[in-house]
Amino acid sequence: MSLIDKRSVFQILGNLMKKPSLLDEEKYKFTTEDFHSDGESSFYTIIYAAINNLYKQGIEELDLMMIDSFLSSYDVQYKIFNDNDGLEYLQNAIDQSHFRNFDYSYNRLKKFSLLRMYKNNGFDISELYDENIIVPRESEKMMAEFDELTIDKMIEHYDKKLVEIANQFSSNQETKTIHASDKAKELLAKFKKAPDYGISMIGKIQNTIFRGAKLKSLGLRSAPSNLGKTRIALGEATDMAIDEIYDLKKEEWVSNNNGENVLFISTEIEGDALQSTILAYISGVPEKKIKDGATNEDEDERLAKAIEILERSNYWIEYIPDFDTQLIENKIKQHIIENQAQYIYFDYLHISMSILEEIANSSKGMKLREDMVLFMFMNRLDQMRKRYNVYIQTATQVNGDWKHTENADSTVLRGSKAIADKATKGIIALTPTAKDLESIEPILRNGFYPEPNVVYHIYKNRETEYKDCKLWLYIDYDTMRQQELFLTKNNYELINIEPTEIKTEPKQTKYSF
Template identity: 35%
Template sequence: MENTQSLETQAGVTSNKLAIIHVLAGLLDNPLLFASNEYNFSINDFPEGFHKIVFAAIEHLAKNGMERIGYIDVDQFLKQYTVQYKVFSANRGVEYIQNALAIYDPKKFDYYYKTLKKYSLINALNAKGIDTRDIYDPNIIDPIASAKMYEKFDNLTVNDILLAEETKIILTKEEYGSNSDRVENHAGDGLRALKERFKETPDMGAPLISPKLTTILRGQRMGCLFIESGPQGGGKSRRGNGEACHLAIPEYYDAQQKRWIHTGWHEKVLIISTELEEYECQQMWMAFVAGVSEAHIKDGRYAPGEEERVDRAISLIEQSDLYFVSITNYDTDDIINIIKKYKQLHDVNYVFFDYLGETLKITSSATKQTRVQGLRTDQILLMLSSALKDAAKTLGIYIWTASQLSGDFRNAKDLDSAYLRSAKSIADKVDAGMILMPVREIDKPIIDSYCARGFELVPNFVVTVYKVRAGSYQNIKVYVYFDRATCQITDCFVTDKDGQLLPIEDTNVELVLDNTRTEAFEEVYGAEAFDFDF
């Protein structure tokens, strides 16, 4: 084992001189290490100005094509910079590089690289005010205690140190924070207050674009996780982006009604995309708010009045609290940390995560977390959906996500969670589960019967609601016209799973929240809305 006690502490900054020498020598000997995915070099790994200057010179020369760097190369490069060269010369830089290369052993590079990163991490944590003396304390006077500390520190990895610090936070949170998973009360505690609270504010979340889905799902409620599944290329991303805009932007142009609709909703919303880049989503946002075909926006050719609506839409989006994050290779912690960050920094209450899927990183992370090799996709996605549900509950926010379908879903009479790709168990964690499908042959007789009554808008999609945890409806179908070009959705009618029409009333959430008298409630829901006799 190498001696890691070759260190210096100045003004609270810790460094390991031997590790610095070997890492710099390794980069001089093999500059291609900068291109390796195994290493992550940073100028911040070197606390002293002299070492920073040497590292910066090596990095510049390496990135400009040098395959081996000598002391002459560094010396000649730094001569161009008076201040840096003075520091280099004062520290006998040429001699330093010669000595470093003389003692360098490539077989020891990984060890010293990891040692360097550990000291760099300790400095970074200390700079943020985090006390790390339980892990590394160079001021221990007792020689036996000091030797034990260094031996223990030498055996730690960067991840061990991070885990130790995270554990401190978790333990502190458990001691002083609240546990959202455990509540112990008598069954009658708070019942009367709950009843009165519902009289003042009905248990209803923010509206969806579809007033009928708002009724069925009781809106987009805090603490809930909703999932809408569909076939590949079936419009899941467009649905999610449309719903996000509907919450974040207080007005939009309804392409069917041909007028601007003022919703009054101006919520703080986060979209997390795992496939689409921001400019791709921006096209959808403009299309939804302006009620203009995305193809017209992308082509830059507009029908009369459309460009003015797009300009107005841009102004509305600019003024909104709609945030966007794109991440392609992620694990569960990445997604949850993004959600926590935007909740903390921007008070985001609505999150749209597009979508539940498996990545190399999430597979690797799940294996390390469970210490089980060969985890199945359904197990990994169950862990992710569980974390999303926990985040919704703990943070008191709403999360919408999506997934793909599998199996012979195109010919299935009744669609439900059994057709979710790789993870039927996901449905156990969600508060509401839906499947979005284009109209199939099995739906056409029902649609023909509907159109025969004189309705002109022909549905082209069906939303099958197979689960509503806090609602009165299960296994029903909402027939809609989904305009993929604008991400807007318009209700047509609702049936049970056998195709019988259901008189589901539209819900105006703003009215429900603002007027709590009986007559207002009946105006919104309809006096007989919850007393069907089928």
């Protein structure tokens, strides 16, 4: 069986002879390949080329003598034309072609042209059109099925095959397709058995707001300089890592849930310089007294106990002052493999010399603004939290606009608000203004709360309905202990929220790459 439909070619060429202006109609797109296959089909290509060339020269009414005269200038083509009785063929085509059949013939012409294109590029076309079928009944069945196919369906058939191949070899690990009903029953049963929460955060109100610290989440906390971004994050990371903490109210050591596998990446402060803050958090001994060596006997005992708690923890600190995205990912992967790290704090998202060099090498000379570089880095962290099934918390600076806003959101982020697009939760941490304190004064008075020294403007939250709200805190910067006070709307209206206590079971997680 041939990969060219001679009847369609016959109709097309006859109609083009009678009305060559069809070549200009937008819905028809002819090429010489439409008339070309093997052997005698070059004869059809020669006729089409003659018609097309004459029409392009401005001849709108063609006859046999024009075609004969045009081809006589080309010896090889003219011989093929005459060997195949070209003039007789064209006369029959003119006499027997009908415009009412043109669209049908055109579609068949293009379908065979597409088949040849796929075959010439190495595709197996036998599923759509098997050239080797010789049994008449089978041939008729195949042709009937082929007639039902549209060009779009043919393209879809091979596109699907290419997608299936690409899915087997693609390195993009983010794509995942499921039917909307896949494992829905199992999901409901899972929630019945254990509600959808991560491990406990540093505060029970934050547990309710964010459903705890969930794996595969990426938190972004932004703040001005000197608010203590790194030390706040260090307190949170320490709280996750330890299984005991000194309760200052009870004046005794209490259980602090199960210690988690935690990695803290510092970019500005060396690891040993962070240890006094960590010990102060665990023991409740003020960091100033620790650094001054002015602790009493009871405090020394608490610090000794704090060191014991740290020694049995799986809590690691990396100091990386000059970093790029690949180095950060390699370090995270190393700690996942060696220390089963699941909760990762990258203290401060900013531009380093190495990341500028990395971006310059990958951008092929294109100059990138600071906001573009930071967004690319945030995007890399987003890929890591999904790829390695980890919790990542990081921070950025804010721009000067925070001083002039009552309800801070992503617009005050330094660089670009697009940085927050990849975060699953977004917080702006600020010192309460005089207006803030005046607005919440009735709440403070009625609730006997201490005066807050930090307010979290929660502008993004994928886990619950709590966003566009403010969490008011008192942070003891000498121990980094946090006291959650209350939650309000952006207009300072008190929100009644139930704190959530999360108890987790010890777990072992294995990773494969």
